[in-house]
Amino acid sequence: MFESLSGKLQGVFKNLRGLGKISESNVSDSLREVRMALLDADVNFKVAKQFIEDVKEKAIGQKVIQSIHPGQQVIKIINDALVELLGSTHASLEIDPKPSSIMMVGLHGAGKTTSSGKLAKWLTKQGRKPMLVAADVYRPAAMDQLETLGKQLEIPTLVCRGEKDVLVIAQKAQSHAAEQGCDVLIYDTAGRLQIDEVLVEELVQLKNKISPQEILLVLDAATGQEAVNVASHFDEALSISGSILTKLDGDARGGAALSMKSVTQKPIKFAGAGEKLEDFEPFHPERMATRIL
Template sequence: MFESLSERMESAFKILKGQGRITEINIAEMLKEVRRALVDADVNYKIAKQFTDEVKAKALGQDVIKSVSPSQMLVKIVNDELVNLMGGSKSDIQLNGNPSVILMAGLQGSGKTTFSGKLASYLKKKGKKTLLVAGDVYRPAAIAQLKTLGEQLEVEVYNEEENKNPVAIAQNAIKYAKTNAFNVVIIDTAGRLSVDEEMMDEITRLKAETNPNEILFVVDSMTGQDAVNTAKAFNDRLDFSGVVLTKLDGDTRGGAALSIMSIVNKPIKFVGTGEKMDALDVFYPERMAQRILGMGDIVSFVERAQEVIDEEEAQKLQKKLRKSQFDFEDFLGQLKQIKKMGNVKDLMAMIPGVGKAIKDIDLDDNAFKHTEAMILSMTPGERKNPELIDGKRKQRIANGSGTSVQQVNQLIQQLFQMRQMMKQMNMMQASGKMPKMPRGAGMPGLKR
């Protein structure tokens, strides 16, 4: 459904054609794509604009590293900015009261009750004597839900069946916790809309009367543009201390996280990643940034390209390529590098022009296993001079690698095609034109 940011950048990349420096002119189209990708990931459109303006300021005039394209470079800047923004105010859960009081707040269905259970389980494991308080007196069976979770976790649940006043229940619960030496009191509350004045008044009173150490705003990671309004309304009333992002085990890009952090500047303290009571995770800004951008390994690729491929080695390889001396040793080296860099498909998708072509190809990380086995079954001489490989040698290589002679033939064919392709790419680099791919050429091990 969603085009990844790298795909979008690929199309914007056309405009850049061989430009080695990020300038005012070439950045505009790419930033538009970034902005759209962010909005598609549910980042609020105003925040997306503000964000790309900041990125622009950072990116202008930056030199582009030789081994990456300007678009990849820009994606990295975007990513770094995102990580910065989201990891800026990291902090742990505050447990300095006696007992510590934690108040939940959020919309209906955001996952407050489930998260309350998870948090209780988490704190119990840390040796805290924890009391859950059933403060949702409105939704049918909300109290029963918390009680069921409490039984499962062997955590005590405080509730008053007949009492319809959450503020009084919470006050009584804290008294009870003090008397019975609980360390932590977690107050679950009813879901409420930010426009519901009465309910917002209620939670404001809950805050005033229980004086919580933590107020956690629980928000569904699938939330769209409205996340800013809701977060702002809750923060205006409660000045909450942290955010909990739930249902991250879904496939949402989770742009709401960025919107919320920009608008209220509060840390994301936990993320929910499943329905089981231990599916609670701390928040990793890097993962979230990549998720929002939908770009898999591209950032680490750029980073590794900066580290791994040093200029000298690259020049040596380039020289070989130019002379069409690319051999099986180089091939093997490339395979190893690819494996080191992680997911093959993501990696290949970043090569301009390849992304779209391999979108629907079923490709796993083992795709190169046979290729690697065949090359390893060759003698060093054969690897350097593939021309040496005759029928007898092919049979030996096939036997040694558990493949067939046809597969060995194919591999050798591919190497020659790659040489030819690289020759054309050299010519292209010289003339500034895009190469024509020879028929059947491409990465080995790819199955359509």
């Protein structure tokens, strides 16, 4: 991911470094190239526009123009803007209360079930006692998939085969968690090809029932431009608390990853970069920016 964007930005930076003097016009030329690179990487056009405006405002200041290495200064400004675009600082999970609940939401195939397992494994390492809850009542296979993950991880997993009401499942989950001494419940919800009324209604009901500390939108980083619409829809409907970007190991252009925070104003909390349960880590904006630049 980000290879092409990275390559293009390196090219721009090479030019900037070579500049002895900086003028408004050569900064503008470079920023035009940065903008093109962002758009080619599938970054939302509004996000790209704002990014360039912010950088430009800082870059054409007198201090930068008169400095000894003006090109280097502009590069630093772009770097800082990229970190800010990705969320500035790492945002952790807000799951202090015991028990806490986390709802995993997102479109079909985004990686909710896999990420539920990955998150459970990660939480175990943090000394928590997670429980996985199969709340996808539409696909029996989804319950099997979560159950398999739970067995593999040796993490309690609640599967109520045949139960069609997520609220009943939630009720059982709460009592099972208490019995088993689990202190964080991860609800793996159903996906849809597109966000629709029925799905939203069900998710809102579940949200009202369990009052989750975290509602994490699981987003396939390869979704491209559409990711922005998906994210804003889910956020409007549920007021998400953050997102998990998946499939960062793929060769997608990565624009969704770069636009997410800016569009929803909600932090990216974790990143998945592979099918294995250990391919998962907390998201750090500055590390991601370093990977890109």
